[in-house]
Amino acid sequence: MTAIDPAAGQLADAGAVRGERGDILTWLTTTDHKRIGILYLVTAFAFFLIGGLLALLMRLELAQPGLQLVDAEAYNQTFTMHGTIMMFLFGTPMVAAFANYLVPLQVGTADMVFPRLNALSYWLFLFGGIVVLSGYFAAGGAADVGWTGYVPNSDLHYSTTTGTDLWIVGLALTGVATILGAINFTTTIYTRRAPGMSMLRMPMFCWNILVASILILFAFPALTGALAMLLFDRRFGATFFVPAAGGDPILWQHLFWFFGHPEVYILALPFFGIISEVIPVFSRKPLFGYKVMVLATILIGAYSMSVWAHHMFTTGAINVAFFSLSSFLIAVPTGIKIFNWVATMFRGRLTFPTPMLFATGFIYLFVIGGITGVIVASAPIDYQFQDTYYVVAHLHNVLVGGSVFGIFAGIYFWFPKMTGRRLDERLGKIHFWSWVVGFILTFLPQYQLGASGMPRRYPDYAANPGWTELNLVSTVGSLILGLGVIPFLVAVVTALRRPPDQPNDPWEANSLEWWTTSPPPHHDFTSLPPIRSERPVFDAREKARASAEPGGEARS
Ligand code: HEM
Numbered sequence: 001m002t003a004i005d006p007a008a009g010q011l012a013d014a015g016a017v018r019g020e021r022g023d024i025l026t027w028l029t030t031t032d033h034k035r036i037g038i039l040y041l042v043t044a045f046a047f048f049l050i051g052g053l054l055a056l057l058m059r060l061e062l063a064q065p066g067l068q069l070v071d072a073e074a075y076n077q078t079f080t081m082h083g084t085i086m087m088f089l090f091g092t093p094m095v096a097a098f099a100n101y102l103v104p105l106q107v108g109t110a111d112m113v114f115p116r117l118n119a120l121s122y123w124l125f126l127f128g129g130i131v132v133l134s135g136y137f138a139a140g141g142a143a144d145v146g147w148t149g150y151v152p153n154s155d156l157h158y159s160t161t162t163g164t165d166l167w168i169v170g171l172a173l174t175g176v177a178t179i180l181g182a183i184n185f186t187t188t189i190y191t192r193r194a195p196g197m198s199m200l201r202m203p204m205f206c207w208n209i210l211v212a213s214i215l216i217l218f219a220f221p222a223l224t225g226a227l228a229m230l231l232f233d234r235r236f237g238a239t240f241f242v243p244a245a246g247g248d249p250i251l252w253q254h255l256f257w258f259f260g261h262p263e264v265y266i267l268a269l270p271f272f273g274i275i276s277e278v279i280p281v282f283s284r285k286p287l288f289g290y291k292v293m294v295l296a297t298i299l300i301g302a303y304s305m306s307v308w309a310h311h312m313f314t315t316g317a318i319n320v321a322f323f324s325l326s327s328f329l330i331a332v333p334t335g336i337k338i339f340n341w342v343a344t345m346f347r348g349r350l351t352f353p354t355p356m357l358f359a360t361g362f363i364y365l366f367v368i369g370g371i372t373g374v375i376v377a378s379a380p381i382d383y384q385f386q387d388t389y390y391v392v393a394h395l396h397n398v399l400v401g402g403s404v405f406g407i408f409a410g411i412y413f414w415f416p417k418m419t420g421r422r423l424d425e426r427l428g429k430i431h432f433w434s435w436v437v438g439f440i441l442t443f444l445p446q447y448q449l450g451a452s453g454m455p456r457r458y459p460d461y462a463a464n465p466g467w468t469e470l471n472l473v474s475t476v477g478s479l480i481l482g483l484g485v486i487p488f489l490v491a492v493v494t495a496l497r498r499p500p501d502q503p504n505d506p507w508e509a510n511s512l513e514w515w516t517t518s519p520p521p522h523h524d525f526t527s528l529p530p531i532r533s534e535r536p537v538f539d540a541r542e543k544a545r546a547s548a549e550p551g552g553e554a555r556s
């Protein structure tokens with residue numbers, strides 16, 4: 001059962017199950033959730049590289065005071081496109097990438113409920129992304145309104161470029177893609193679970209995708225609406241956000257953050273889910289407190305809908321006490337998760353292949369990000385830190401130290417399943433350590449810069465004592481991050497050039513995707529083990545082991 005004929009893997013890979021050749025056309029027309037997942041993964045990663053190059057451009061500009069590489073307007077466009085690409089064209093689609101690949105496999109079914117809708121999501125995402133980037137070819141250049149698109153900066157008076165209109169339209173398209181994906185994930189999880197898999201036997205990753213999908217269904221329509229209103233204000237004479245005509249700019253902030261705060265949890269929960277899958281496998285223990293983890297996931301989702309205005313403390317237009325307290329509250333279920341991951345590792349038989357390295361790096365860095373988040377949830381401190389580099393440091397702490405580390409943990413973990421090949425461990429370790437060092441150098445100095453008042457979103461800064469040095473450290477760190485991606489890319493390319501050699505279950509893992517071949521056949525499974533806990537593959541493996549030992553059956 002576990003041994004696999006490498007040639008069979010290759011054939012499945014090539015779509016031969018359907019009697020097709022593995023040519024490009026089969027990828028363009030595919031409705032297979034695994035292929036759509038891989039398309040999402042590759043596309044989102046390409047956007048990550050583009051967003052990363054823009055980040056390096058900004059860091060190089062900020063390496064020393066004075067303007068060197070870009071002017072103020074180009075800098076506006078650069079941070080706007082960097083933030084937009086990272087949030088909408090990399091982070092969010094990465095959720096769809098993992099969810100597409102894994103949800104049907106983990107719940108033990110052949111595909112999504114709506115495979116064609118699933119393909120449509122991918123193509124809408126790609127097309128929307130191209131529309132956003134095409135702003136660079138518009139008269140006036142790309143969007144220059146920040147990823148938050150605040151009015152009045154984003155009205156036609158201050159942002160004259162067509163790039164901003166393309167940003168609006170492109171984001172609306174990718175938003176529809178995200179919503180359609182969430183519909184698919186939710187319905188698949190509700191209706192397609194294999195016999196025996198009750199909700200409380202579902203892998204933690206699927207729970208996180210379920211909660212994140214429900215957040216998407218609440219949050220993204222608010223963004224779509226806000227974008228439509230902004231386009232109407234800019235091009236069709238509407239006045240939603242124009243105070244002189246009875247509109248309200250604060251309305252934009254409410255709509256944007258009603259989407260924007262849940263969005264940061266949409267970019268966190270799925271990767272929490274990855275960590276919850278990886279840690280138990282390399283601790284050789286079940287996840288500590290599975291049911292409490294489920295509850296914590298649901299609570300994080302619920303609370304995250306009621307904290308949006310902590311991004312608006314300084315507007316004076318909101319109830320500060322309510323939003324500050326609700327923000328503190330969200331730290332409780334998040335803390336529970338961190339406690340449970342550590343408790344899972346406690347007294348485990350720990351091993352540290354690359355996925356586990358990234359998972360433990362995630363915990364370590366995410367704790368720093370979480371604590372600095374609680375600090376800015378305190379309104380008086382936020383009044384001080386608003387719009388400084390402290391916020392830049394905090395948001396990257398959770399999005400890079402959290403989400404990106406989680407994404408890499410997931411790629412190293414599931415790469416053997418997706419391709420039948422394993423990524424090189426030595427290159428993986430170089431990648432990991434350069435990212436830890438690069439991360440610390442890039443982002444920790446920014447807390448200090450922010451605390452001493454350096455504002456965000458400026459192409460330049462005064463040569464105050466210490467600022468030049470801290471900025472230089474940050475820039476050097478970002479170059480290490482950039483270089484650190486290279487061993488990863490080399491590992492991917494060299495792995496893909498080897499013939500597939502991975503068994504069904506190379507890590508001795510727990511969930512159903514490890515039951516089938518690596519890579520899985522077109523419809524995922526030819527058989528399923530009995531599902532009596534949240535670790536069916538572990539149960540089956542233990543049973544097989546027990547019956548292989550002489551007299552073993554009797555003991556089990
Ligand atoms: C990995 C290396 C990264 C580096 C070196 C980096 C660097 C930067 C820099 C220099 C800025 C502009 C700061 C300013 O002048 O205000 C920025 C802004 C931002 N970054 Fe990153 N970044 C990285 C990754 C990411 C990732 C992975 C995400 C999200 C998933 C992200 C999301 C953002 C957002 C949302 C902004 C704010 C944009 C705005 O002000 O409108 N970054 N980043």
Ligand SMILES: [Cu+2]
Pocket residue numbers: 260261264307308310311
């Ligand atoms: Cu928030």
